[in-house]
Amino acid sequence: xxxxxxxxxxxxxxxxxxxxxxxxxxxxxxxxxxxxxxxxxxxxxxxxxxxxxxxxxxxxxxxxxxxxxxxxxxxxxxxxxxxxxxxxxxxxxxxxxxxxxxxxxxxxxxxxxxxxxxxxxxxxxxxxxxxxxxxxxxxxxxxxxxxxxxxxxxxxxxxxxxxxxxxxxxxxxxxxxxxxxxxxxxxxxxxxxxxxxxxxxxxxxx
Amino acid sequence: xxxxxxxxxxxxxxxxxxxxxxxxxxxxxxxxxxxxxxxxxxxxxxxxxxxxxxxxxxxxxxxxxxxxxxxxxxxxxxxxxxxxxxxxxxxxxxxxxxxxxxxxxxxxxxxxxxxxxxxxxxxxxxxxxxxxxxxxxxxxxxxxxxxxxxxxxxxxxxxxxxxxxxxxxxxxxxxxxxxxxxxxxxxxxxxxxxxxxxxxxxxxxx
Numbered sequence: 001x002x003x004x005x006x007x008x009x010x011x012x013x014x015x016x017x018x019x020x021x022x023x024x025x026x027x028x029x030x031x032x033x034x035x036x037x038x039x040x041x042x043x044x045x046x047x048x049x050x051x052x053x054x055x056x057x058x059x060x061x062x063x064x065x066x067x068x069x070x071x072x073x074x075x076x077x078x079x080x081x082x083x084x085x086x087x088x089x090x091x092x093x094x095x096x097x098x099x100x101x102x103x104x105x106x107x108x109x110x111x112x113x114x115x116x117x118x119x120x121x122x123x124x125x126x127x128x129x130x131x132x133x134x135x136x137x138x139x140x141x142x143x144x145x146x147x148x149x150x151x152x153x154x155x156x157x158x159x160x161x162x163x164x165x166x167x168x169x170x171x172x173x174x175x176x177x178x179x180x181x182x183x184x185x186x187x188x189x190x191x192x193x194x195x196x197x198x199x200x201x202x203x204x205x206x
Numbered sequence: 207x208x209x210x211x212x213x214x215x216x217x218x219x220x221x222x223x224x225x226x227x228x229x230x231x232x233x234x235x236x237x238x239x240x241x242x243x244x245x246x247x248x249x250x251x252x253x254x255x256x257x258x259x260x261x262x263x264x265x266x267x268x269x270x271x272x273x274x275x276x277x278x279x280x281x282x283x284x285x286x287x288x289x290x291x292x293x294x295x296x297x298x299x300x301x302x303x304x305x306x307x308x309x310x311x312x313x314x315x316x317x318x319x320x321x322x323x324x325x326x327x328x329x330x331x332x333x334x335x336x337x338x339x340x341x342x343x344x345x346x347x348x349x350x351x352x353x354x355x356x357x358x359x360x361x362x363x364x365x366x367x368x369x370x371x372x373x374x375x376x377x378x379x380x381x382x383x384x385x386x387x388x389x390x391x392x393x394x395x396x397x398x399x400x401x402x403x404x405x406x407x408x409x410x411x412x
Contacts, residue, residue, distance in 0.1 A: 120393075121395065123405060126405070127405055127408040128408070156405055157406075160395060163394065163395055164394055164395055165393055165395050165398040166393055176389070177389055177393050179386070180385070180386035180387075180389035180393075181386075183382070183383055183386035183387075183390075184370065184383075184386045184387040184390035185390070187370045187371055187372055187383050187386075187387060188369065188370055188371075189327065189365060189366060189368050189370055192371040198332075199329060199332070199333055199362055202332060
């Protein structure tokens, strides 16, 4: 593993666990960039193109798929979501840590191509709390609510494919846990081979 | 792995890397207790029995060895050092995280009996810096200085047996890294099986 490479940090979890809020709150709180995803869904109130998402038409999105411009993409609830490839790979190559906030389908695809990424599964403190959060969002129809609940139930099953589980009891606590995971991963012995070799060289040189 | 068990965190590294200073600075800065070791060496100025070490005579120490009262013990530079067993195991059983600050011989012994412990190797920013720190301590004879340098060179080789490498460039940074490692380890998916089962039960109950 190349120590000079940045970390690829994937923050994922069922819809309604608050991973979006956590990522917004992470901005500027550590040594990483947060990747902006592309989507064909309609912007929610207050969302800004290029900040929250790159909002694309279905035609624009499909052209990018054909050009292999995404690390992963998926269709979720009838809309496309994707992670633009070139910027993420450039950052990692240049030693910059990158955070991706993606759904579980997408995360599992990224894991296949980047097995040494750091995969974080955000869970609600309880399923009851998850239902409350999705309902309170107020942007869902009864049908889409039911779809999201069922999907969340299914998705919890993928938790064991992840490296870390972060309970989102409060956003501040969840943010602190993710900041800690990033610092700890940078200290992992199998990621610090370069530093170790430097010390060994110093010893040999004497 | 039992989620309700506390973590056993082993902070180790060559003599002079500052692991003692780091552990002193960790007191009260997280969700853990710091185990007090026993030793037969003379107290340094300001060291207090029961706080920095339990200072024992060689006879007392040998009796404890015979009674199997240590998790590990070792003879280093002609003195015995050991980790009292019962208190550490009680804490872990009751969900309390425990930090052991021990030398590399001791850490490797603990790893054999507690492979799911968290093993942290503290290194100096450079070997040159390590030499300066050992020399500045002012408590060493020229012979013991040489012994410590040589031993540090040897010990760096064991770094790959550890889970984490923490560079002690400043004590504050090293402390922050260790705090982060402890929080991250508590979030590891393979340590969170209990929480995951709780959510799954909630799903099945509906």
